[in-house]
Amino acid sequence: MATARGRDDDAPSFASDGGSMWRLYAEYGRGNRSLAAVGTVMAVLSRVVGLLPALLLGLAIDAVLLADRPYALPLVPDAWIPATAAGQVWLTVGLLVAATAVGAIASYLQSYGWNRFAQNIQHALRVDAYESMQALDRSFFDRTRTGELLAVLNNDVNQLESFLTDGVSSTLRLLALVLGVGAIMLALNPVLALAALVAVPVLGAFTVAFVRRVQPKYAAMRASVGSLNARLENNVGGIEVIKTEHAEAYEADRVRDASREYYDANWDAIRTRITFFPGLSAISGLSFALTFVVGAFWVLNGPPTVLAVVPETALGVRLGVADAVTPGEFVTFMLYTQQFVWPLAQFGQIVNNYQRAKASSERVYGVLTADDVTADPDDPVPFDGVAGRVAYEDVTFTYPRGPDLVDDGGDGEVGEDGGSEADEPGDPTPVIRDVSFDVAPGETVGIVGPTGSGKSTLVKLLVRLYDPDEGVVEVDGVDVRDRSLAELRRAVGYVAQEPFLFYGTVRENIAYGTFDASDADVEAAAKRAAAHEFIANLPDGYDSVVGERGVRLSGGQRQRVALARTILKDPAILVLDEATSHVDTETEAIIQRSLAELATDRTTIAIAHRLSTVKTADQILVLEGGRVVEAGTHDALVAEDGLYANLWRVQAGDIDDLPASFFEAAIERRAAIEGGEDD
Numbered sequence: 131m132a133t134a135r136g137r138d139d140d141a142p143s144f145a146s147d148g149g150s151m152w153r154l155y156a157e158y159g160r161g162n163r164s165l166a167a168v169g170t171v172m173a174v175l176s177r178v179v180g181l182l183p184a185l186l187l188g189l190a191i192d193a194v195l196l197a198d199r200p201y202a203l204p205l206v207p208d209a210w211i212p213a214t215a216a217g218q219v220w221l222t223v224g225l226l227v228a229a230t231a232v233g234a235i236a237s238y239l240q241s242y243g244w245n246r247f248a249q250n251i252q253h254a255l256r257v258d259a260y261e262s263m264q265a266l267d268r269s270f271f272d273r274t275r276t277g278e279l280l281a282v283l284n285n286d287v288n289q290l291e292s293f294l295t296d297g298v299s300s301t302l303r304l305l306a307l308v309l310g311v312g313a314i315m316l317a318l319n320p321v322l323a324l325a326a327l328v329a330v331p332v333l334g335a336f337t338v339a340f341v342r343r344v345q346p347k348y349a350a351m352r353a354s355v356g357s358l359n360a361r362l363e364n365n366v367g368g369i370e371v372i373k374t375e376h377a378e379a380y381e382a383d384r385v386r387d388a389s390r391e392y393y394d395a396n397w398d399a400i401r402t403r404i405t406f407f408p409g410l411s412a413i414s415g416l417s418f419a420l421t422f423v424v425g426a427f428w429v430l431n432g433p434p435t436v437l438a439v440v441p442e443t444a445l446g447v448r449l450g451v452a453d454a455v456t457p458g459e460f461v462t463f464m465l466y467t468q469q470f471v472w473p474l475a476q477f478g479q480i481v482n483n484y485q486r487a488k489a490s491s492e493r494v495y496g497v498l499t500a501d502d503v504t505a506d507p508d509d510p511v512p513f514d515g516v517a518g519r520v521a522y523e524d525v526t527f528t529y530p531r532g533p534d535l536v537d538d539g540g541d542g543e544v545g546e547d548g549g550s551e552a553d554e555p556g557d558p559t560p561v562i563r564d565v566s567f568d569v570a571p572g573e574t575v576g577i578v579g580p581t582g583s584g585k586s587t588l589v590k591l592l593v594r595l596y597d598p599d600e601g602v603v604e605v606d607g608v609d610v611r612d613r614s615l616a617e618l619r620r621a622v623g624y625v626a627q628e629p630f631l632f633y634g635t636v637r638e639n640i641a642y643g644t645f646d647a648s649d650a651d652v653e654a655a656a657k658r659a660a661a662h663e664f665i666a667n668l669p670d671g672y673d674s675v676v677g678e679r680g681v682r683l684s685g686g687q688r689q690r691v692a693l694a695r696t697i698l699k700d701p702a703i704l705v706l707d708e709a710t711s712h713v714d715t716e717t718e719a720i721i722q723r724s725l726a727e728l729a730t731d732r733t734t735i736a737i738a739h740r741l742s743t744v745k746t747a748d749q750i751l752v753l754e755g756g757r758v759v760e761a762g763t764h765d766a767l768v769a770e771d772g773l774y775a776n777l778w779r780v781q782a783g784d785i786d787d788l789p790a791s792f793f794e795a796a797i798e799r800r801a802a803i804e805g806g807e808d809d
């Protein structure tokens with residue numbers, strides 16, 4: 131698909147099956163029924179009251195112009211009607227004012243009801259969509275572009291709210307109006323009413339045709355908003371690279387392309403929409419004119435002659451074709467026709483908003499019902515104090531590619547088969563293969579190996595960021611999938627390779643996850659992570675704001691804040707993924723000393739490129755191509771004279787002593803990694 135270039139072809143589109151909108155409204159509306167009821171009743175009341183003026187006006191005109199027409203009001207006993215003309219005028223004025231006042235109050239209450247209803251739903255929906263999104267497993271986020279997800283949580287949720295606020299109440303008012311006016315007109319003069327009502331089926335057919343055309347266009351538009359958002363979000367995040375690579379022009383072009391894609395999708399929808407509204411108005415206008423012609427000639431010349439053949443009591447209903455139409459009736463009729471026909475054109479706007487909300491609701495529903503969730507077991511095995519034994523048994527893992535996800539491109543063509551065959555890159559290769567090892571409680575294990583050999587992936591399986599395809603990862607003899615996620619993640623402290631800091635203070639970042647920690651605990655943890663000194667030197671100390679993602683700190687400082695966070699958590703099992711890679715050797719020595727102290731009474735798994743940091747580990751696993759190729763203590767591995775011994779020589783600077791086979795293997799490895807990245 132041409133327009134899919136530059137998009138992640140396996141990125142989720144958040145599409146869901148149809149019907150999601152009403153399911154969402156039904157589910158979220160349940161707790162807000164009384165607001166909806168107030169909105170509904172008041173919408174109907176305001177419309178009904180709005181019908182009174184035209185009726186009163188017609189009656190008043192006839193009473194004034196026609197000597198044989200006494201002033202009478204429907205449903206009002208004659209005894210209540212004033213005898214004098216002036217009294218009747220005042221009664222009419224009084225009723226008009228009362229109708230206007232009741233109409234205004236009803237209109238306020240209906241707006242209150244529906245707006246409150248819509249805001250409540252919007253709020254609940256956004257929070258739930260966020261919670262569902264948060265529960266999705268790590269691989270979902272690998273495939274998803276942040277901007278697109280934000281578009282769903284923001285724009286799409288807002289779109290639903292806006293339809294609820296305007297669309298639903300307008301529909302109700304329109305319904306009340308059409309039924310009310312239709313009934314009154316039919317009662318006044320059924321034949322003349324038919325002239326006005328003939329527009330209804332025509333408008334209906336016209337609207338159905340519009341909906342069919344515009345619906346896929348709105349879906350395409352929502353998708354391209356997501357695409358554009360994703361591009362913008364990515365570029366703001368990568369602004370440093372854009373600047374240092376002097377890629378401003380290139381990125382401006384890419385944003386232009388994404389924006390143009392949105393423009394085209396939007397314009398396509400707009401073109402359809404702008405032909406729809408004038409079309410509706412034209413139909414409404416024609417119907418108004420038709421009613422006027424029939425009515426006017428009826429007033430002037432009596433009933434149309436074509437109707438003379440219609441029996442007066444056909445079907446037992448009085449058709450009134452033989453009656454004259456009074457000027458007052460004619461005015462009432464024309465006012466109603468206008469009130470009735472023009473708002474029908476508004477129906478187009480409602481349908482239009484409905485279609486937009488429908489496209490949005492499908493995306494929101496897609497997030498709410500996405501099932502890529504790391505499941506908590508039904509009956510988790512509780513920890514009985516965490517001893518800290520870790521075991522991997524024949525573990526194999528491959529990163530999922532996501533062929534199940536629909537690519538809807540930017541051009542609005544939603545893939546019918548869930549992705550094109552041509553994009554299928556073949557079976558992905560496992561990143562972890564048949565890995566088995568055992569870590570006794572309190573032991574320290576070092577994991578080393580060339581870049582891309584699967585070290586980070588291996589430890590992510592322990593905290594269930596991913597689950598293995600084959601084999602088992604155990605903590606204290608129980609499969610981690612049988613542990614509750616909360617307990618497991620409390621037991622295992624994980625310092626990621628690129629630690630993430632939240633916008634906020636240093637203190638908040640250290641206490642993240644241990645939210646009830648005291649200031650003294652935070653400081654103690656920072657000291658153990660060799661972070662206290664630099665924090666104390668920041669302008670506001672522990673209250674200094676770190677900036678978004680911690681940009682105001684250096685890479686090494688960020689690492690130490692993240693390390694302090696995990697130290698504060700005081701987990702039984704400590705997993706460090708190159709936790710000190712960004713700090714200088716002197717600081718590293720300080721951290722190593724406190725880590726060694728920490729490691730004495732807890733299991734520690736440390737990934738390291740700098741082999742000196744794991745030299746004293748109880749065992750070292752050497753990973754290559756996802757397999758454990760060597761295992762043992764530092765001395766044993768050096769004596770073995772294999773990959774570890776060669777890596778050790780590299781770091782000791784003894785490059786001249788390395789065998790040629792080491793370089794050949796290293797070049798092969800690089801080629802394999804780069805080849806893997808290409809596909």
Ligand SMILES: Nc1ncnc2c1ncn2[C@@H]1O[C@H](COP(=O)(O)OP(=O)(O)OP(=O)(O)O)[C@@H](O)[C@H]1O
Nearest residue numbers: 272529561580581582583584585586587588627806
């Ligand atoms: N989220 C992901 N989705 C798909 N593939 C991934 C993902 N993360 C890593 N990989 C791939 O898995 C392989 C192992 O990556 P991993 O990060 O585990 O290696 P590593 O040994 O920790 O590397 P380094 O030493 O460079 O940190 C690499 O080929 C990488 O391209």
